[in-house]
Amino acid sequence: MYKIVRLFEDNMYDVEQKMIKELGMDASIEVIPSGTEDEIIENAKDADVIICVYEPLTKKVLENLKSLKMVIFRSIGFNGIDMDYANEINLPVSHTSKYCTDEVANYVVSAIVLHNRRILEFNKSVKVDRKWDCELFPDMRRLSSRTIGLIGFGNIPKLITKRLKAFGPEIVAYDPFVPDEVFEEYGVKRVDLETLFAQSDYISSHLPLNKQTEKSLNKSLFDLVKDGAVFINSSRGGVVDEEDLYEALTEGNLSYAILDVLSSENPDLSKAKLVDLDNVVVTPHIAFYSQDAFVQGAEDTMKNIHAFMNKEYKNAEIVNLRNIEL
Incomplete structure (x- = not known):
């Protein structure tokens, strides 16, 4: 037995x-x-x-x-x-x-739509600041005019792609382990990692954490992003260099981050600088839940x-x- x-x-x-x-x-x-x-x-x-x-x-x-x-x-x-x-x-x-592929895919799509329509910010403006102002974000664009970049193209990114098709954005992805015909089947453009960071309005990480990927999403990539880009991580916090991400959000072109994970699974929130930023949304690793x-x-x-x-x-x-x- x-x-x-x-x-x-x-x-x-x-x-x-x-x-x-x-x-x-x-x-x-x-x-x-x-x-x-x-x-x-x-x-x-x-x-x-x-x-x-x-x-x-x-x-x-x-x-x-x-x-x-x-x-x-x-x-x-x-x-x-x-x-x-x-x-x-x-x-x-x-x-x-x-x-939990269904749940995580829904989390990422929800994060993209939540930011694209600025729902959290408008809610805060009304309920906290007591302002009724539809002009807070004059640069808002249709999701169909945006480019979504998926780092990895396994089970979850494939589901995200299917869900996003209804919104009409361009979808690009990086995954050296997936054959070209799979990208073609899903109507996704294969790009290298540098091109993905440079071209995408929304960048979503789906990397596993291992020796090769640890802190691989770092300054060299964040320095490439276009003005106003948004970073989403629902994979593992360890794939991101958090110091570099903080710098990109406070001094660089990265405008916003939605993070379901941090570098530790049990972070000391009193020392987690990303949590204190107004342009960062953090959830306690619940995308799967x-x-x-x-x-x-x-x-x-x-x-x-x-x-x-x-x-x-x-x-x-x-x-x-x-x-x-x-």
């Missing part, structure tokens, strides 16, 4: 148990919240599978979990693990790539574990499958 240990707390235990029964899995699951290396080592010492989100799966942790056969992130991102060491010990690392997403995430997690147990590795969403031997 496989022992599954979930390292964080939520209310999806009944869903997980239901999936174990429906899939006929020879497995049990325990929920043991574990936020530190030592807690994980102690609480998952005999686990065959770990379910995690942000917990630190360092080399120290992994080398002490002798029974571990699989790690699965109940999230799209999987930057919480030492992937090099996981590859070294042939440890499969999975994730749930589609569980809905009860429907939680249920799908739990279901997809168990489906991936089931596929792995049955050696159906290509159906288990193993992100490092090409780098290990199973």
Whole structure:
């Protein structure tokens, strides 16, 4: 029997148990919240599978979990693990790539429309400043006249593209891992990253966080943006150099930012300078959030574990499958 240990707390235990029964899995699951290396080592010492989100799966942790056969992130991102060491010990690392794509796509489209129509600013003008003035933003333009730049063109940017088609903007995207025919299928213009920053009115990041992307969105790119450009990040805060973003918003051409993530998942808000800016909207990493997403995430997690147990590795969403031997 496989022992599954979930390292964080939520209310999806009944869903997980239901999936174990429906899939006929020879497995049990325990929920043991574990936020530190030592807690994980102690609480998952005999686990065959770990379910995690942000917990630190360092080399120290992994080398002490002798029974571990699989790690699965109940999230799209999987930057919480030492992937090099996981590859070294042939440890499969999975994730749930589609569980909140609908929610995040809606967040980004909502952010674009919210800014384009200046809804927050007009509301503040009326309710706080007690002004009834429709001329506060004389430079407002139709969304159909704007260019949207998507950094990455995976599941979420594809959904964003479908939703934005109704508004009629030009959509450009950067993703070196997606073939030309996919861009053509969605009517999206492929551009390099520098061109995307230089041409886009709205720039939306959909990068995963890894060694190659960490702080890759920085001054060299922010210096290229046109006057009035807006930056949106619903991916991972670590892909952005926050000092450079702050400078771009206070001294450069970047006019506005809508951020669902910061560089830390548990930021000290008293020291987060971006939060203090009037031209920045910050939400506490909620783009993914809905009860429907939680249920799908739990279901997809168990489906991936089931596929792995049955050696159906290509159906288990193993992100490092090409780098290990199973």
